[in-house]
Amino acid sequence: MKILVPVKRVPDPATTIRVLPDGTGIATDNIKWVINPFDEIAVEEALRIKEKQGSGEIILLSIGQQSWQEQLRTGLAMGADRAILVRADTALDTLAIARVIAQVATNEKPELVIIGKQAIDDDSNQVGQMIAETLGWPQATFASKVEFAGDKCTVVREVDGGLETLAFALPAVISTDLRLNEPRYASLPGIMKARKKPLAEIPVESLGVELAPKLKIRTLKAPEKRQAGRKLGSVQELVEVLHSEAKVI
């Protein structure tokens, strides 16, 4: 199966995020950049599907600057076959990103697009669904289990109050939830091999999709910090203040 896995470069989740004083962005010094953790789960799932089926091709796709090559190389070291970096030096909104990915999918003709359910920087949780609608494909977001029988795909999804099972024929878009799998680390031979794997660069303008952002960020600010309260000496004291002071029980 041919699988397209879009990956986003984001700050390491352990990084402390600071807003610049003028509110135009976040401070990017001292940030360690990684593959969006949910996209890493997507890469892992693609690898498992290929391993199980015994054949296939996994193509990674990023939309960004030259430096995004680092995360693509990491994904290649995990085992993906090749990568495409769509060079875009200005920020695109979610709709434009989805259109770019949909256009690459139209050119590459994968049977499956697997993508993280949300990027941990903008927390939008939109792009997978937008790709599916743009291509007119079925979707299964928040996947915790993916299975194939013939050209039919069955996905278990994490939804409010339980697990939902959907089925559809390929091609389709799947977005990953936490418990789908645990991503592997790149092995040393994997890292060596990744250096020689193909990484193509295409300018975003060459794809011929509408790029002008309609979602514009005006300013950023840090939320007000919650003040720490006080430490109590015993369970009795805790229950007492909850009862008589906070009046919540």
Place this chain on the structure above:
Amino acid sequence: MGDVIVFAEHKNGHFPKTTLVAVNAGLELAQKRGASCIALITGEGIDGPAAEIARYGVSKVIALEDARLAHYLADATAQAIVGVAQRIGAETVLATATAIGKDVMPRVAARLNAPMASEIVTINEDGTFVRPMYAGNVLATVELDGPVRVVTVRATAFDAAKAGDSAAPVEKIGAELDTGSLKMEFVGFNEIKSDRPQLSEARIVVSGGRGLRSGENFKTVLEPLVDEIGAAMGASRAAVDAGFVPNDLQVGQTGKVVAPELYVAVGISGAIQHLAGMKDSKTIVAINKDEEAPIFSVADYGLVADLFKAVPEMTEELKKVKHS
């Protein structure tokens, strides 16, 4: 012009609080735009819920009655919503960021060629919205350009709409669906049954973290406390990752966002990803044996203690309070 359509999600004919929150946010937005707020419901046999949602202050209810919408599926529902949005020339299509809202609204946005803002927490007078990013460490003021736009609202950021005495008219119409393009099939739903309140609706939430050490301990140590105070049970991502409890209980950046009157964090260190899901709770209690744990920086009341002793003790104390 400027009309707001609220996609009113219903479950077994009833509206969860999250839907009433969407209605309230829709009413606020419509009022700020000097426009109308219209509720849209989809499904089969929906006369009852249509009449019910009509009492919540909207100016009209559109009920899309169609067998193909009997069970929610993203592709069909997105088509149905977009059909209505285009017919009435809506300026904003709005829903709460529930599992369904998150699933369908980006499809609606793509189909309308409209920008979308996820999980807004504030509606500004000038038409901009505020939404959290980076696990709630950043608040962004965003502007959505164009004749139509899509938003989901964070359930904890708005109050629920209240029912009034009068009811808006209900317009019942068939859905315009391109059946040939619908490719998704609903196979089944495995409900996690619980007698406890829903996380998103509970007045009290008690969450456990990695400190509980096992799923068994959730049952034997945490659950008696949860049930004693009639709370919903939550968990940190670490506890979910470790397989102690289902993901459905996860509170945090990538799980559910809650803001109950009382949030009790047990054995949770307080990573920023967890804080993102609970720091707007009214009163926060943290029980952790590590006094340096970051959870204490947001807790109103902290208890540095071994949870395996403190939690059963707290359960017993609460029984006394209840009976006194």
